[in-house]
Amino acid sequence: SQTIHQWPATLVQPVGSPLSLECTVEGTSNPNLYWYRQAAGRGLQLLFYSVGIGQISSEVPQNLSASRPQDRQFILSSKKLLLSDSGFYLCAWSVQGSSGGTKTQYFGPGTRLLVL
Amino acid sequence: AQSVTQLDSQVPVFEEAPVELRCNYSSSVSVYLFWYVQYPNQGLQLLLKYLSGSTLVKGINGFEAEFNKSQTSFHLRKPSVHISDTAEYFCAVIISGGSYIPTFGRGTSLIVHP
Numbered sequence: 001s002q003t004i005h006q007w008p009a010t011l012v013q014p015v016g017s018p019l020s021l022e023c024t025v026e027g028t029s030n031p032n033l034y035w036y037r038q039a040a041g042r043g044l045q046l047l048f049y050s051v052g053i054g055q056i057s058s059e060v061p062q063n064l065s066a067s068r069p070q071d072r073q074f075i076l077s078s079k080k081l082l083l084s085d086s087g088f089y090l091c092a093w094s095v096q097g098s099s100g101g102t103k104t105q106y107f108g109p110g111t112r113l114l115v116l
Numbered sequence: 117a118q119s120v121t122q123l124d125s126q127v128p129v130f131e132e133a134p135v136e137l138r139c140n141y142s143s144s145v146s147v148y149l150f151w152y153v154q155y156p157n158q159g160l161q162l163l164l165k166y167l168s169g170s171t172l173v174k175g176i177n178g179f180e181a182e183f184n185k186s187q188t189s190f191h192l193r194k195p196s197v198h199i200s201d202t203a204e205y206f207c208a209v210i211i212s213g214g215s216y217i218p219t220f221g222r223g224t225s226l227i228v229h230p
Contacts, residue, residue: 006159032216034217042222043206043220043221043222043223044160044206044220046217049217088157090159090160092160094216103148103167103210103216103218104150104162104165105150105160105208105218106162107152107159107160107161108159109158109159110157110158110159112157
């Protein structure tokens with residue numbers, strides 16, 4: 001079966017510091033990968049998605065970036081954090097393909113980021 | 117572009133009462149529909165999905181949803197809720213033949229009182 005991991009689970013960082021959040025998927029190959037942010041009391045905001053190694057699409061221009069150095073690894077980074085970067089970051093994966101069954105997204109446990 | 121509306125931001129209900137969480141979408145083409153549940157400080161967990169076939173879909177934890185094409189709705193129901201159902205519920209839609217990226221509703225907070 002497939003599993004998705006995110007770490008760290010919780011992170012407290014000062015404004016202006018760098019960020020690196022990691023997501024890995026096990027039990028599947030060549031997945032689509034996604035980064036979402038969930039601000040307090042709000043819905044999901046898609047930040048980045050990737051259909052393959054080195055292929056990153058950005059949905060929201062901001063001071064965050066994403067990379068996919070390996071097939072099942074997705075990294076969210078920032079050079080300098082802002083207060084507004086605080087939130088709950090979720091990684092998700094889905095199977096590549098064109099049929100309806102491949103559309104389902106499966107989410108990781110999330111990383112709570114607090115920027116002070 | 118498609119949109120998803122969850123009209124109720126919060127739904128309070130007593131334990132063992134029935135509940136319905138509403139979801140409407142806007143699309144003139146075929147869609148795939150999903151409901152997710154999010155417990156505090158956790159990721160989203162798939163409750164159920166409609167891809168094709170029967171319009172009544174049964175999911176985990178006793179939840180079910182009915183796809184109504186004419187009303188462009190996909191309401192989530194449970195005949196008797198438990199305290200443990202207290203969580204945030206998200207509806208999502210993907211356009212058939214379009215992007216594989218879902219559009220999520222803003223979520224409905226289900227609060228079950230004893």
